[in-house]
Amino acid sequence: MVARGARAEVTIALGLAAVFAVVVGTALGYPRDARLFPVIIGTGGLVLSLALAILALMGRNVAAAGTTPDMASEEAGAGPARFALAVLAAPVFGLLLWLVGFWIATAVAVYAIPWLMGYRHRLKLLLLALGTIAAHVVTFPLLLKVPLPVGELGEWFLHAFVYAR
Amino acid sequence: MLENLAIGFAAAGTPTNLLFIAIGTVIGLWIGVLPGLGATAAMAILIPFTFTMEPLAALLMLASISVAGAFGGSITSILLNIPGDASSAATAYDGYPMAQQGRARVAMGLSTGASLFAGIVGVMLLAGLSEPIAKAALTFGPAEYFALGMLGIAIVAAASAGNTVKGLIMGALGLSVSFVGLDSVLGFPRFTYGSIYLEAGIGFVPVTIGLFAITEVMFLITQGGTISRAGRLEGSLWEGFIGTLRYPLVLLQSTSIGALIGIIPGVGATAANFLAYSAAQTISKTPERFGKGAPEGVIAPEASNNSCIPTSFIPALTLGIPGGASAAILLVAVTIHGLRPGALLFQSNPELVYGFFSGLLIGTVMAAILCIAMIPLFAMITVIRIEILAPLLIVVSLAGAYAASQSLADVFVAIAFGIIGYIARRRSYPVICLVLGLILGDLIEKSFHQALMISGRDYTIFLTRPMSAVILGLAVALVVWPGFKRRVAQKGED
Numbered sequence: 001m002v003a004r005g006a007r008a009e010v011t012i013a014l015g016l017a018a019v020f021a022v023v024v025g026t027a028l029g030y031p032r033d034a035r036l037f038p039v040i041i042g043t044g045g046l047v048l049s050l051a052l053a054i055l056a057l058m059g060r061n062v063a064a065a066g067t068t069p070d071m072a073s074e075e076a077g078a079g080p081a082r083f084a085l086a087v088l089a090a091p092v093f094g095l096l097l098w099l100v101g102f103w104i105a106t107a108v109a110v111y112a113i114p115w116l117m118g119y120r121h122r123l124k125l126l127l128l129a130l131g132t133i134a135a136h137v138v139t140f141p142l143l144l145k146v147p148l149p150v151g152e153l154g155e156w157f158l159h160a161f162v163y164a165r
Numbered sequence: 166m167l168e169n170l171a172i173g174f175a176a177a178g179t180p181t182n183l184l185f186i187a188i189g190t191v192i193g194l195w196i197g198v199l200p201g202l203g204a205t206a207a208m209a210i211l212i213p214f215t216f217t218m219e220p221l222a223a224l225l226m227l228a229s230i231s232v233a234g235a236f237g238g239s240i241t242s243i244l245l246n247i248p249g250d251a252s253s254a255a256t257a258y259d260g261y262p263m264a265q266q267g268r269a270r271v272a273m274g275l276s277t278g279a280s281l282f283a284g285i286v287g288v289m290l291l292a293g294l295s296e297p298i299a300k301a302a303l304t305f306g307p308a309e310y311f312a313l314g315m316l317g318i319a320i321v322a323a324a325s326a327g328n329t330v331k332g333l334i335m336g337a338l339g340l341s342v343s344f345v346g347l348d349s350v351l352g353f354p355r356f357t358y359g360s361i362y363l364e365a366g367i368g369f370v371p372v373t374i375g376l377f378a379i380t381e382v383m384f385l386i387t388q389g390g391t392i393s394r395a396g397r398l399e400g401s402l403w404e405g406f407i408g409t410l411r412y413p414l415v416l417l418q419s420t421s422i423g424a425l426i427g428i429i430p431g432v433g434a435t436a437a438n439f440l441a442y443s444a445a446q447t448i449s450k451t452p453e454r455f456g457k458g459a460p461e462g463v464i465a466p467e468a469s470n471n472s473c474i475p476t477s478f479i480p481a482l483t484l485g486i487p488g489g490a491s492a493a494i495l496l497v498a499v500t501i502h503g504l505r506p507g508a509l510l511f512q513s514n515p516e517l518v519y520g521f522f523s524g525l526l527i528g529t530v531m532a533a534i535l536c537i538a539m540i541p542l543f544a545m546i547t548v549i550r551i552e553i554l555a556p557l558l559i560v561v562s563l564a565g566a567y568a569a570s571q572s573l574a575d576v577f578v579a580i581a582f583g584i585i586g587y588i589a590r591r592r593s594y595p596v597i598c599l600v601l602g603l604i605l606g607d608l609i610e611k612s613f614h615q616a617l618m619i620s621g622r623d624y625t626i627f628l629t630r631p632m633s634a635v636i637l638g639l640a641v642a643l644v645v646w647p648g649f650k651r652r653v654a655q656k657g658e659d
Contacts, residue, residue: 008592009592012588012592012594016334016338019338019341020337020341023341023344023356026355026356027344027355027356030348030353030355031351031353033348033350033351033614034348034350034351034353034355036614037344037609037610037613037614038341038344038355038356041337041340041341041344042337042341044333044337045334045337045338045341048330048333048334048337049334051330052330052331052334082386082387082389083387085386086382086383086384086386086387086587087383087584087587089382089383089386089555089556089559090379090382090383090559090563090580090583090584091580091584093559093560093563094563094573094576094577094580097563097567097573097576098573098576102564102567106560109556109559109560110556110557110560112556113386113552113555113556113559114550114552114553114555114556117386117389117551117552117555118552119550119552119553128553128557132557132560136560136564139214140564140568145217146568146571147571148564148567148568149567149573
């Protein structure tokens with residue numbers, strides 16, 4: 001019977017071993033000088049990852065691998081919804097950035113994340129979203145001359161209604 | 166050295182550079198005050214903002230964040246028993262009991278006084294020792310550079326207490342990430358899988374933003390509430406500030422420990438913080454006072470971490486090996502601005518190098534002044550709810566990742582590495598080793614191939630060149646020693 005901590009440890013170690021196996025497997029198809037170092041490092045990583053997985057299965061090294069007390073208290077306080085939000089907030093923001101562009105994605109993130117975390121002051125959130133957008137307008141397009149993405153839908157909109165004229 | 170520093174002061178003392186030092190100092194102090202948000206995260210977020218800046222101004226702003234972050238990190242350690250940064254963790258041992266006794270002002274004064282003294286000594290050592298180390302570096306060949314790169318990863322892995330193997334795995338992962346793109350020897354595309362984006366390689370910036378900033382946000386969201394649980398701030402600093410001088414031996418000893426640890430690549434200010442605390446307790450005639458509000462218990466960790474930060478830039482600037490996470494990010498900034506760390510940097514850009522040293526000195530003094538004046542204001546952010554703070558950090562970080570090369574792919578790389586960093590930190594895999602592997606990957610592989618070319622593909626070159634053999638031996642010893650010691654201790658118990 002493998003303990004929960006050890007199971008997570010083994011899964012991660014095997015995942016890393018798979019990554020290193022891909023590194024070695026892919027590198028073997030390259031010319032000699034190009035493959036040499038990736039094969040050495042990949043093999044080293046593969047051996048270490050497998051060793052770690054075996055040690056975890058044997059019930060060793062899991063104590064060192066466990067979470068810190070701070071993390072443990074965080075885990076105790078955070079439900080699955082909060083955990084999901086922590087993991088998904090940035091990826092969803094990234095997808096929105098690609099789809100609807102920076103300005104709408106920012107407004108949604110600054111409004112929705114606090115809302116999902118239980119903060120319900122609508123006016124404050126609206127002002128915060130507008131303030132964040134304003135600060136980024138000044139910093140990126142105006143000061144740094146870096147245009148921020150308008151997204152796939154934004155591009156379509158611009159082509160359909162603005163550039164077409 | 167003084168002549169060079171004078172040149173440096175002229176270069177660093179321009180209004181623009183002073184402005185960026187001030188900006189970096191304010192940001193560093195602010196972020197340092199926030200528990201959980203280290204100066205490293207702030208530096209990672211702000212790297213993209215430095216692209217259009219002059220190299221000296223960019224380096225000074227980033228380094229000032231790091232220096233001031235160490236100043237600010239002690240504040241919440243003392244007031245709330247929550248270290249603003251891991252490198253201020255030991256400060257809480259005696260700082261918090263002092264605050265509980267109503268002596269919070271004295272404790273913060275001691276911390277600021279010790280930090281100022283140690284910061285100045287650290288910068289002087291940086292200015293004095295960098296060039297000799299850089300000259301010594303000129304005698305190094307590819308075999309030695311390869312060995313040094315491996316030593317850097319080994320030191321960081323070995324310093325990851327109890328997780329050396331995990332550190333090595335992360336180092337190998339970082340090296341594997343550095344393989345993506347055109348091979349530096351033949352120009353052969355590797356691990357690109359037909360993607361044009363991957364041909365350019367995976368950049369330092371999105372990886373660093375992901376591993377430090379996005380990972381931090383994930384932890385903050387999980388944690389919830391506010392960063393600070395207490396919320397009331399009080400204290401005048403002067404009594405403690407002057408009181409620092411009553412403990413000259415502790416001050417000097419801790420400053421020396423921090424400076425020495427900073428020079429060794431990869432060990433970092435956190436180790437210095439704890440080591441100096443233990444050393445101060447050891448030499449004390451009344452060690453039983455430690456943990457109950459002893460002033461030396463505040464001076465020692467604060468002096469060590471503040472002298473450690475400037476000297477951690479020595480291996481970064483002279484050998485291209487970062488002494489810690491902040492130095493690693495500074496190294497990223499140096500590389501982004503087209504500069505190559507090493508002895509040639511001192512010869513080709515003396516104004517930049519000594520301007521950097523002088524600017525750090527100015528930054529250290531500026532941080533102390535700002536610390537005294539503005540800490541109560543900075544600390545207010547610790548009572549802002551994470552619900553508000555988290556989305557702002559996500560937006561700023563990912564906008565920064567995008568702005569670096571105006572590529573949405575970089576945003577997704579940052580997010581991916583944020584998730585990797587989150588999992589890694591939860592399972593105690595040291596992410597700094599991954600960053601180090603990525604940063605050092607090109608140097609290690611190029612040196613490896615150059616050494617083999619010189620030797621006619623004779624692999625023994627790494628062992629027949631004395632310096633290379635010594636460095637590699639040291640790297641192996643560092644990795645093997647903790648396990649060996651543990652085994653001996655176990656046998657002794659049996």
